[in-house]
Amino acid sequence: MRAIANEQVEGFPPRSELKTVYVEHDIDGSEADTPLVDFILASDGVETKDPEQVRSILLEYGFSEAMVTKMAIGELSGGWKMKLALARAMLMNADILLLDEPTNHLDVVNVAWLENYLLGLKTVTSIIVSHDSGFLDHVCSDIIHYEPNYKLKRYGGNLSEFVKKVPRAASYYSLEASQIKFSFPEPGFLEGIKTKERAILKMKNVDFQYPGSDRKQLMDISMQCSLASRVAVIGPNGAGKSTLIKLLTGEIESEVGSVWKHPNLRIAYVAQHAFHHIEKHLDSTPNEYIQWRYATGEDREELDKNDRMNGEANKKVMEQVFVIDGEKRVVEELVGRRKLKQSYEYEISWVGRSSVD
Structure with a gap:
């Protein structure tokens, strides 16, 4: 095409x-x-x-x-x-x-x-x-088929009519006929979790609204998952399904409610729009891409995501106007940052002031 x-x-x-x-x-x-x-x-x-x-x-x-x-x-x-x-x-x-x-x-x-x-x-x-x-x-009114001799042949009618004419093509109706087989390793138990029923991922009273949107995508959502959970998130286009998943994985964060993950939990996320992960590696083999992504023992994509999130948080601090002793102050530079339990602590310098101020 x-x-x-x-x-x-x-x-x-x-x-x-x-x-x-x-x-x-x-x-x-x-x-x-x-x-x-x-x-x-x-x-x-x-x-x-x-x-x-x-x-x-x-x-x-x-x-x-x-x-x-x-x-x-x-x-x-x-x-x-x-x-x-x-x-x-x-x-x-x-x-x-x-x-x-x-x-x-x-x-x-x-x-x-x-x-x-x-x-x-x-x-x-x-x-x-x-x-x-x-x-x-x-x-469809016609089907164009790749023949075994690597040539294209046109058949009149829809897919059902085509299968009647070419019975070997019935596999197009069957998931089991795929020539590409996927196998995933058994995940096993999570360290620190003794039963499959214990919660390992929780969301409580979460609201989420994208900047500029006139409505909330999610409102007062609570849920939890265990190792035994097999969950389908269903709903019409635009209902907030992908937004919910992004909140659970930490790709986006909500200012209302809480999301908790077991400290040993690792989440593998295959997004519906996942192409941006590989668009800079189109000339690499799958093996080369995996080696690049995990060469240091850590996931480079995860590190990049954290850098982006930190950058956005830093930008908010830089743009904020502070009032101290009745005087407005603006941040000139972020000197350092330390992670606390639910927030960050910043070391900064002010515009027009010495470091001792």
């Missing part, structure tokens, strides 16, 4: 004759702080420079007024990012939509919305890569 979008397929019409737009299921993490309308207007190929037209399209796609005017891309759930990418593609007046795993991160309601949306496009062709067999059954 990228080859088609980049005009690298020999014999395929150029974009000047047939406009193809590649729609990925994720948006570049570097755009996280960009407002939605600005993101679309800054995209190459978008044929409008009118913010009001972009706003109107986003509202038509189900975005609320608050989302359009106040939220940045990084605050959107995976499903809303997919809708944003589709809205951008349609503002490029595409002849062909190249959709890469479009149902990833979509809840049932939005999968149905996407099916109806694609079926309603009477002047646009969709070429879709997907592992969602039900979705392909509902939207």
